[in-house]
Amino acid sequence: MSRLRVVWLGVAGCAVAALAVLAVAAWAWLPSQQEAATRLAQAFEERTGTEVTLGSVRWSLWPSPSLVVENVVTRQDNPIVADRVRLVGTWSSLLHRQPRVKEARFDGLLLSRDSLREFMAARTSSDAAPDPPLETARMLRDVRLVFDDLTWVDRRHVELTYSGDIDFGADGMPSRADIRRPDAKTQARMRLARQGDDTRWKVDIDVAGGTWNGEATLKDEPGAKGGRLQLQAALTPRDIEVEALAATFKRRSVVAGRASGTTKVDARGERWADLIRSLRTQTRFAAAPARITRFDLSRAITTVGAETAGATPLDRFSGIVETRNTGRGIEFRYSELKAQSGALSASGQIRLFNGKLEGDMAVDLVDGVVGVPVVISGTVQEPVLSPSAGAVAGAAVGSAVLPGVGTALGARLGHSIERLLDGESPGAQTQAPAKAGAAKATAKPATGEPPNPERGPSR
Template sequence: MKHPVRRWLIGIAAVLLLGTGALVWLASTRLPSDEEVAARISEAFEKRFGVGLKIGGAHWTLWPSPVLVLSEVATDQPRPITLRRITLQLKLRKLLHRIVAIDEAEIESLVLPRESVRAFRGKGPKPKEGGDIVALSAPWALAPIPLEKMRWRDLVWIDRRDIALAYDGDIDFDAHWRPRQARIERAGASPPARLRLDREAGRDRWRTRIDVGGGTWSGVTLLENLPNDMLRVSAELEPRQVDIEGLVQAFGRRTAVAGKVSGQTTLVSEAGEVGALMRNLRTHTTFSVRPAMLTRLDLAKAVSTAGISRGGTTPLDELTGILDTQGTEDGIVMRYTELKARSGMLTASGNLRLFNRKLDGEMAVDLVDGVVGMPLKIGGTMSDPEVSLTGGALAGAAVGTAVLPGVGTAIGARVGQQMERLFGADEPAKKKAPPQPQKSPGVSR
């Protein structure tokens, strides 16, 4: 699942921040009107975050139980964060003892554009603070579990590519904002894409199950408090028979590889601020896909033409490798290493870097007919990948073909590539076929 930690943390912040108004009017000496409640919430929000807040409607009641409802809420930003409706149900008995406790919070249609959410960076709770976002003046205090349960429907995250993804879910909390149980689901995804967390006996350890792409990606997640007010989240997960196309389509993406993946994943993130955990997330996955299909590349064609090749498919008996990911300010960098592909017609090995949908890598391909180790450069984008020889490798391939067909082509290409690395920069191969070899006496074909 993408961004599971971010989703529930942002949801918690929204509930507590908008609930500030409830704390204000409860502490006052008279019961304010709905308009006054809305005005006080907006004022408190702007004071806390430096961003204005517009509230279309507010309504509250004390009997038979305290309830606060806000509707048509929007931040004052070029592309606002919007909220159709939030309902907070508070515990009357706790309020009578001047203790604030929210029994349930329900969020409907919260839209979170990435560029707008970034305005709140550095303003979230620190781990040492236990997640408290509101400060109460005496004699008021927060309950040990300020929020018992939170539910949301149609929470939409809009990423930097303007892809909008909706999520439904619910969380039951223990003390210190530890989820006792949590469920997050991609709304409308088929097959289902959902995350389930179950806390183990009050420990900072959660059984983790992800259902996605018709398979599972399950294991254990840990939370640790580190020195210097740092927080660490880590997980050990095992993908099992996850359909790659189903996985990426559930999150509005496309892939150039088809098949079912299994393997082992570790993830870790450390940060001094809760909101930075997702930005600092790193993952390491060893994987195998049996069988597999490259849906936009024909490696055999690329080798046989010794030139730029786009399109086509490559069926594989097996594809294995290691995937490392690292979050950055501009997206996630994905590095594939120790890639090995095998089929009845070829074997290949290489490395690949993917960032902002741009491909950059190298691969050596062996064909069954005797071409060994043909070096190829991988470029283009995820939607339009291409393989080619660099200029030096292309020239070497032409010489190798002239001297000795077949194996000579690959050997010449490798020599040309290494010479290019030593004496010149890698330049993309021009889109033209290599020169035709001349027949030489004594050289059989």
């Protein structure tokens, strides 16, 4: 027993001695902190075309060789800032004098739309040729990327915080990912899991009290129409609370309710950045029940736009929403919109860009009164709902002939005449009259919750 103990102590001593020798050798090969900072700054500038300042750089050899850099700031009008960056390597690569990163951890990273635009512009104009997509992917082979307290600042100067981790496989493609919005009021989390060796991922999204799950694929086909990289996804939103979804990304919605449907995602380009610039989505949705939170459609029609305050409860609300990255912001187009309730039905289309609303609707009051044209303008914060000039003039004439129903009929006729004089087809934007029914003199105003006076950022 004592002999085994002696042998064990001898082996352990040799192992400790060997590790000590390796540590001393590795330390001798490592540059000083100042030299490391200079090398890093030079390599970063040569690779990206952007200068960077480093507050401090220090090495650590236990339990794994690592390099910690603090107070990283790029020299730009809108700098990229990181409180702390930790790069973890492997002993084998270090002993072969070819250090390789197996984990990169970023704490307190600040990125903005403007800083990334400047960064990409500098890289494009630098002497070094940009890496092709596959070469960029190879740089991430078997690397784990971790980020905590990453703040993204969009073009509206709204800050969104993210945390997460991504594991890259042997080909540099993500094998799994877990990304979260930690400060969201309701859970907002996306998980990716690669399906075998294919560039295909299962997508699981928990957001706004519902799920948005599906599958995404990435193809790399040189010479393909629209760009060699092609990202596509098919997702299925289920029971998404629309107001909570908007609030998750610090936006506001004029519609409340739980929506379900289908989503298609498409992006194409020659490089990774092109995928973001070309990203398009299309979602067919339906919510039942739902509520328009900023105005009372029924009251707006019966008063010809004089009164709009209130809300509009709906039995059902459906349509298509498409998004497109324009380079100047995300454009939202809502089409085939259909709203139904006991008081009214409506259909139309809306465009939302940089916070401004543009659209039109045709509203049918209860019991089959014809479609009254309504123009939508203003902003998400303060939407404006009003009949067109021709509709207002027609409503005055209709009211003199026959109160209530005559007002609606006159508004519709006045708008049609206005469009005809402008050289447009009278039925180009508004729906055809509903089938005849028992008309009422006036529609009972819909009741609902008053609009929320709280202001917030909007597109």
